[in-house]
Amino acid sequence: MLNIKIIGVGKLKEKFLKDGIAEYSKRLSKFAKFEIIEVPDEKAPEKLSAAQMYDVMNKEGERILSKVKDKEYVYVLAIKGKERASEELAAEIEQLALRGDADITFIIGGSLGTAPAVNARANSLISFGKFTLPHQLMRLVLTEQIYRAFMINAGSPYHK
Numbered sequence: 001m002l003n004i005k006i007i008g009v010g011k012l013k014e015k016f017l018k019d020g021i022a023e024y025s026k027r028l029s030k031f032a033k034f035e036i037i038e039v040p041d042e043k044a045p046e047k048l049s050a051a052q053m054y055d056v057m058n059k060e061g062e063r064i065l066s067k068v069k070d071k072e073y074v075y076v077l078a079i080k081g082k083e084r085a086s087e088e089l090a091a092e093i094e095q096l097a098l099r100g101d102a103d104i105t106f107i108i109g110g111s112l113g114t115a116p117a118v119n120a121r122a123n124s125l126i127s128f129g130k131f132t133l134p135h136q137l138m139r140l141v142l143t144e145q146i147y148r149a150f151m152i153n154a155g156s157p158y159h160k
């Protein structure tokens, strides 16, 4: 079984997000060992200078990277990353499994995005398009897309 991990910043606040993620996590658990790791967000005032923003991203980045092991294949979610179709992500996951990469990690940045050091650790940057999604909602959307990838690979009619 593959080990799929999402690393996100901050605790989920909204019940509807928690419920949605719990549902897809339950479904996913039939296909993979799935876990979500939350690292603390860096408390910061509303208005930040560029240097302060960089500092927040770097601190959150260090926390994220402390949860990533060398053997993990890492996707970092980034608006400017590479877009792919659901079928393409499914095929990538299948290929990773075939070549023995059993540990696949997805990283979602905090409200300011991901630090350069986090992007540098990525094996691949993955974009969900040009829209900016709130990072907590991104967690739900990503969990569904990972579940969808497994359904595609299983030939399930879930994916139309």
Ligand SMILES: C[S@@+](CC[C@H](N)C(=O)[O-])C[C@H]1O[C@@H](n2cnc3c(N)ncnc32)[C@H](O)[C@@H]1O
Pocket (backbone or CB within 6 Å): 076, 077, 078, 079, 107, 108, 109, 110, 111, 112, 113, 114, 126, 127, 128, 129, 130, 131, 132, 133, 134, 135, 138
């Ligand atoms: C609110 S966004 C950060 C916005 C920040 N200005 C930036 O450009 O990264 C928080 C996180 O959600 C994820 N995210 C949001 N929208 C995304 C998209 N369209 N594609 C991929 N990741 C996205 C990224 O991991 C990002 O670091």
